[in-house]
Amino acid sequence: xxxxxxxxxxxxxxxxxxxxxxxxxxxxxxxxxxxxxxxxxxxxxxxxxxxxxxxxxxxxxxxxxxxxxxxxxxxxxxxxxxxxxxxxxxxxxxxxxxxxxxxxxxxxxxxxxxxxxxxxxxxxxxxxxxxxxxxxxxxxxxxxxxxxxxxxxxxxxxxxxxxxxxxxxxxxxxxxxxxxxxxxxxxxxxxxxxxxxxxxxxxxxxxxxxxxxxxxxxxxxxxxxxxxxxxxxxxxxxxxxxxxxxxxxxxxxxxxxxxxxxxxxxxxxxxxxxxxxxxxxxxxxxxxxxxxxxxxxxxxxxxxxxxxxxxxxxxxxxxxxxxxxxxxxxxxxxxxxxxxxxxxxxxxxxxxxxxxxxxxxxxxxxxxxxxxxxxxxxxxxxxxxxxxxxxxxxxxxxxxxxxxxxxxxxxxxxxxxxxxxxxxxxxxxxxxxxxxxxxxxxxxxxxxxxxxxxxxxxxxxxxxxxxxxxxxxxxxxxxxxx
Amino acid sequence: xxxxxxxxxxxxxxxxxxxxxxxxxxxxxxxxxxxxxxxxxxxxxxxxxxxxxxxxxxxxxxxxxxxxxxxxxxxxxxxxxxxxxxxxxxxxxxxxxxxxxxxxxxxxxxxxxxxxxxxxxxxxxxxxxxxxxxxxxxxxxxxxxxxxxxxxxxxxxxxxxxxxxxxxxxxxxxxxxxxxxxxxxxxxxxxxxxxxxxxxxxxxxxxxxxxxxxxxxxxxxxxxxxxxxxxxxxxxxxxxxxxxxxxxxxxxxxxxxxxxxxxxxxxxxxxxxxxxxxxxxxxxxxxxxxxxxxxxxxxxxxxxxxxxxxxxxxxxxxxxxxxxxxxxxxxxxxxxxxxxxxxxxxxxxxxxxxxxxxxxxxxxxxxxxxxxxxxxxxxxxxxxxxxxxxxxxxxxxxxxxxxxxxxxxxxxxxxxxxxxxxxxxxxxxxxxxxxxxxxxxxxxxxxxxxxxxxxxxxxxxxxxxxxxxxxxxxxxxxxxxxxxxxxxxxxxxx
Numbered sequence: 001x002x003x004x005x006x007x008x009x010x011x012x013x014x015x016x017x018x019x020x021x022x023x024x025x026x027x028x029x030x031x032x033x034x035x036x037x038x039x040x041x042x043x044x045x046x047x048x049x050x051x052x053x054x055x056x057x058x059x060x061x062x063x064x065x066x067x068x069x070x071x072x073x074x075x076x077x078x079x080x081x082x083x084x085x086x087x088x089x090x091x092x093x094x095x096x097x098x099x100x101x102x103x104x105x106x107x108x109x110x111x112x113x114x115x116x117x118x119x120x121x122x123x124x125x126x127x128x129x130x131x132x133x134x135x136x137x138x139x140x141x142x143x144x145x146x147x148x149x150x151x152x153x154x155x156x157x158x159x160x161x162x163x164x165x166x167x168x169x170x171x172x173x174x175x176x177x178x179x180x181x182x183x184x185x186x187x188x189x190x191x192x193x194x195x196x197x198x199x200x201x202x203x204x205x206x207x208x209x210x211x212x213x214x215x216x217x218x219x220x221x222x223x224x225x226x227x228x229x230x231x232x233x234x235x236x237x238x239x240x241x242x243x244x245x246x247x248x249x250x251x252x253x254x255x256x257x258x259x260x261x262x263x264x265x266x267x268x269x270x271x272x273x274x275x276x277x278x279x280x281x282x283x284x285x286x287x288x289x290x291x292x293x294x295x296x297x298x299x300x301x302x303x304x305x306x307x308x309x310x311x312x313x314x315x316x317x318x319x320x321x322x323x324x325x326x327x328x329x330x331x332x333x334x335x336x337x338x339x340x341x342x343x344x345x346x347x348x349x350x351x352x353x354x355x356x357x358x359x360x361x362x363x364x365x366x367x368x369x370x371x372x373x374x375x376x377x378x379x380x381x382x383x384x385x386x387x388x389x390x391x392x393x394x395x396x397x398x399x400x401x402x403x404x405x406x407x408x409x410x411x412x413x414x415x416x417x418x419x420x421x422x423x424x425x426x427x428x429x430x431x432x433x434x435x436x437x438x439x440x441x442x443x444x445x446x447x448x449x450x451x452x453x454x455x456x457x458x459x460x461x462x463x464x465x466x467x468x469x470x471x472x473x474x475x476x477x478x479x480x481x482x
Numbered sequence: 483x484x485x486x487x488x489x490x491x492x493x494x495x496x497x498x499x500x501x502x503x504x505x506x507x508x509x510x511x512x513x514x515x516x517x518x519x520x521x522x523x524x525x526x527x528x529x530x531x532x533x534x535x536x537x538x539x540x541x542x543x544x545x546x547x548x549x550x551x552x553x554x555x556x557x558x559x560x561x562x563x564x565x566x567x568x569x570x571x572x573x574x575x576x577x578x579x580x581x582x583x584x585x586x587x588x589x590x591x592x593x594x595x596x597x598x599x600x601x602x603x604x605x606x607x608x609x610x611x612x613x614x615x616x617x618x619x620x621x622x623x624x625x626x627x628x629x630x631x632x633x634x635x636x637x638x639x640x641x642x643x644x645x646x647x648x649x650x651x652x653x654x655x656x657x658x659x660x661x662x663x664x665x666x667x668x669x670x671x672x673x674x675x676x677x678x679x680x681x682x683x684x685x686x687x688x689x690x691x692x693x694x695x696x697x698x699x700x701x702x703x704x705x706x707x708x709x710x711x712x713x714x715x716x717x718x719x720x721x722x723x724x725x726x727x728x729x730x731x732x733x734x735x736x737x738x739x740x741x742x743x744x745x746x747x748x749x750x751x752x753x754x755x756x757x758x759x760x761x762x763x764x765x766x767x768x769x770x771x772x773x774x775x776x777x778x779x780x781x782x783x784x785x786x787x788x789x790x791x792x793x794x795x796x797x798x799x800x801x802x803x804x805x806x807x808x809x810x811x812x813x814x815x816x817x818x819x820x821x822x823x824x825x826x827x828x829x830x831x832x833x834x835x836x837x838x839x840x841x842x843x844x845x846x847x848x849x850x851x852x853x854x855x856x857x858x859x860x861x862x863x864x865x866x867x868x869x870x871x872x873x874x875x876x877x878x879x880x881x882x883x884x885x886x887x888x889x890x891x892x893x894x895x896x897x898x899x900x901x902x903x904x905x906x907x908x909x910x911x912x913x914x915x916x917x918x919x920x921x922x923x924x925x926x927x928x929x930x931x932x933x934x935x936x937x938x939x940x941x942x943x944x945x946x947x948x949x950x951x952x953x954x955x956x957x958x959x960x961x962x963x964x965x966x967x968x969x970x971x972x973x974x975x976x
Contacts, residue, residue, distance in 0.1 A: 039582055043810045045575065045683040046562045046584060048716050078806050080853070082830055089809020142814065270853035272862055275687035275803055277717050 022049030068103025309343025335376030502552030551594025584681020601636025631661030656915025663940020674922030678713030741778030749883030766931030805849025
């Protein structure tokens with residue numbers, strides 16, 4: 001029996017305003033508890049909310065970036081429930097009429113290729129404070145620094161069909177909100193949080209009962225949690241059971257989801273329009289002004305990379321995961337190095353060698369010690385066969401470490417790394433290698449293909465890797481055959 | 483002298499015939515004595531008041547005084563006043579000292595008014611008799627077995643007994659005008675949004691309106707001049723050019739001989755003149771209308787077909803908003819917290835059960851119910867729709883008239899305890915006042931006579947949005963030819 005997985009994501013992106021959505025208090029992370037909580041955040045008697053325009057502006061930016069429609073009139077409602085870290089006894093959130101409706105996010109699925117994930121809506125709301133259960137014996141501490149932090153809740157349609165797609169969507173969304181500068185995307189600090197609605201159905205059947213999974217604070221956990229949950233639901237149904245609608249919490253330590261609360265416990269939030277806040281009215285001029293300031297977006301940029309630089313789409317999508325990476329790529333291929341650099345090679349090297357070094361050193365692309373102009377120089381030497389690929393990697397390491405001013409040509413010259421393409425010279429070295437290794441030659445002639453690779457390796461070693469590998473191959477083959 | 487109106491006291495203070503220190507000191511003495519009977523004040527700040535009076539005298543001497551400088555004032559205890567206890571008439575906030583001041587409190591302080599104390603009120607402004615105060619009912623200066631009205635009963639009684647020349651109040655369904663009527667003083671509820679709600683402890687956010695009590699319409703105008711203005715902290719505060727609410731009044735002074743209300747069209751809604759209103763009140767209103775005609779006004783009958791729904795609409799919307807507004811009183815951050823509890827839920831339940839009185843609980847329950855899943859459309863949404871119909875009625879009426887006149891309250895002051903067990907009967911007190919809260923329009927109650935029992939009768943003058951100057955003008959011209967507003971309750975004559 002074929003099972004189909006159906007996933008929709010709800011994402012809370014903390015908007016990067018300096019002050020809170022309804023008060024002037026700072027949104028900075030990590031301050032002394034309750035030091036960033038104003039009278040409004042504490043919900044003293046008599047205080048009132050005043051909407052932060054910057055939060056609205058960021059929501060509009062998002063709406064434009066995903067091609068959604070910006071509601072000219074949206075409404076803030078009160079979601080009523082009691083909890084110690086919810087100071088007013090209600091959360092102000094857009095309910096019936098959100099600021100953004102519709103839109104989509106383009107992702108590349110490993111199984112389905114390029115797909116558009118439809119968005120239901122994105123709405124503005126305030127965050128709650130934090131309950132600190134561990135720090136006080138027999139008591140709970142309340143930190144209201146986070147209370148009133150602006151959030152954009154982005155809700156997708158149930159268009160995702162696997163954990164892999166869910167992660168691709170989340171990563172694309174994550175890169176988009178940073179790209180357009182509305183969220184710092186810091187998942188450790190909770191600036192970008194996802195909940196997944198997961199259900200399974202037999203192919204072609206109507207939607208199954210869903211479970212909402214919370215606490216997915218990394219892409220890895222999201223993948224693991226969804227995989228676990230899908231397995232759990234399928235096994236449950238195949239064993240004759242039924243999925244019940246509930247909220248489940250992912251426990252990364254045990255890699256499992258556990259029930260948090262069922263639909264029966266669902267509270268009646270008694271939503272009603274907040275009488276303290278008139279409807280949010282957005283005029284065309286405001287939207288136009290924000291639209292005019294929008295940067296080129298990752299999706300069209302990726303397609304441009306495919307068209308202009310012949311980069312494969314999957315690489316182009318990778319390169320446009322952040323503005324800085326995309327800029328690095330484009331600066332590299334456009335660098336004035338005398339030759340027309342291959343976009344495909346540049347993309348390969350950036351996504352491979354450069355990214356590996358960034359990850360190893362735990363730094364971001366904008367901190368890479370090798371700048372695009374310098375890197376382009378290196379690629380030019382690789383492309384014109386001055387050095388081989390493996391030598392180029394060594395040169396890159398030297399540049400990365402700042403040797404000889406980080407200049408590719410200087411390093412190649414100083415270290416004598418120029419590729420040996422002189423056939424006579426290579427033939428002589430090959431002759432030496434063959435003479436010194438009769439046993440391996442015998443193995444090869446007995447039909448052992450591996451022996452050939454060994455001879456190539458020995459020849460390359462004898463030239464300290466500088467021989468042109470293609471030439472070495474050809475000469476060896478000729479000599480062994482003769 | 484010390485029992486004079488704000489306008490008269492202001493002239494005396496500016497002419498240095500009287501000092502604020504003298505005035506404030508004498509009134510504090512009066513308060514000390516009278517409050518034992520009236521229970522109008524919950525907090526009296528003698529020390530603070532005398533310091534402010536001294537500062538006011540210095541300002542007057544320096545020639546930088548405003549017309550309100552040095553005038554003693556009391557705030558309803560729902561208005562936050564930094565450093566002073568603000569109880570909302572509730573056990574929940576019995577010991578709550580406000581850490582900041584409300585916008586209107588700041589404005590009146592900046593004008594130089596001297597805050598003598600905070601006045602008693604129905605708990606969280608919910609009530610029409612002041613019997614819902616945790617600190618006991620206010621007594622009516624005209625008959626101390628009677629209520630002073632509510633919820634701003636303390637402010638009304640304090641002005642009626644001439645303990646202060648002016649006081650603030652808040653009006654959500656009539657909480658300024660009804661006690662003004664029952665206590666025989668003037669009470670102005672401005673247009674919603676003219677005075678910021680920042681620092682008013684919220685009861686029903688879409689209806690709550692800060693306003694003023696005084697002996698005369700002119701005094702209310704003087705206070706409104708200082709209280710009105712845009713406040714970016716209140717998103718429902720209107721941003722319009724400053725207005726001098728006394729300007730039409732001064733025009734009259736210059737032109738006393740003419741028919742001062744010539745050209746003013748007074749609308750008389752037939753819905754306001756039915757049964758249900760005490761005959762003595764009906765007679766006094768008719769006499770007042772005759773007075774307006776003799777001042778040159780014309781009268782026209784208007785109809786407000788949906789106004790009868792005001793009361794049910796109000797008792798859906800206001801409890802709904804209150805149920806949410808009062809959720810913050812949970813014992814977590816401030817205010818009352820139960821001494822003993824088992825867990826979080828138990829703490830909430832006990833704290834709120836102990837901290838709130840019966841009427842507040844009743845309204846929280848009603849409000850929670852009407853917002854509940856499955857009931858929202860039938861109650862809250864429907865009420866909001868009817869609210870719009872009522873506003874349409876008034877809009878149409880104001881095409882045919884400039885102001886609408888009628889009784890403020892269907893009865894004069896009733897005895898303490900008489901209506902306490904019958905909430906529905908109690909709610910009827912606000913039948914004439916609620917509509918202007920639902921429509922956000924201004925209204926004033928002024929004294930227009932006494933009933934057979936010697937209790938004051940209130941006349942309500944309503945106007946279209948931002949027509950404060952007009953209704954104040956009509957009230958003022960009436961007061962130039964009558965002396966109902968000058969009468970002082972026998973026990974409190976100076």
